Amino acid sequence: MHDAPAPYSLLTDLPYEIILKIVEVTHPKDLLTIARVSKQFRGLLMHPTSASLWKHSLALHEPALPECPASMSEPRWAHLVFEEQCTFCGANDEAAEVNWYLRVRACKHCAKSCIKTSLQDGFRPLSDGTTSFERLIPSKLAYLDSMSFFAFGCFRSWSYLAADYEAVKAEYLSIRSDADRRQFVEERIALANSGRAHSHRCEIWSQKHQS
Ligand SMILES: [Zn+2]
Secondary structure: OOOOOOHHHHHHHOOHHHHHHHHOOOOHHHHHHHHHHOHHHHHHHOOHHHHHHHHHHHHHOOOOOOOOOOOOOHHHHHHHHHOOEOOOOOOEOOOOOEEOOOOEEOOHHHHHHHEEEEOOOOOOOOOOOOOOHHHHOOEEEEEOOHHHHHHHOOOEEEEEEHHHHHHHHHHHHOOOOHHHHHHHHHHHHHHHHHHHHHHHHHHHHHHHHHO
């Protein structure tokens, strides 16, 4: 008597078009699981040409998840949103929530070493001194309560990835002309602002998703 074939081997025997039809109505979390089942599925699902399939699957989810950020691939976005793994060390951690502003999930250990919270504005790149580097990168601004104000003399704090801060600072310092530096700052601020608007929509989605 022959052993019954594994379910996934039956699936991979189907015509490619049929597999796509099945996969595009599958929940993104299940797609991530399927991608781990076999090399064939991983090759199919992680190939850049499968982006539309992921988009379809992500759009089917209710309430509709905000669009995948331009800086991420759809599978990476689905992994961040639906799987409970630390972005930095890969450990499973149910308690690690998505930080929508930094687009990471961090376990306690990695949060300590990778995410920085500062009560003071950092390096100010422009001569008018109005813009600090925290505004040029994915970051979250939080307003502190009055007790913190009296204790620390600060009314707000920034949280961001230490690596993002160092990378943007190095890039800025490598630019020679004042005009180019100003343009760089303006472009980065526009990018960071649109990222924060997207993060805010994701936060609202997350609250609805949990309720
Ligand atoms: Zn970790």
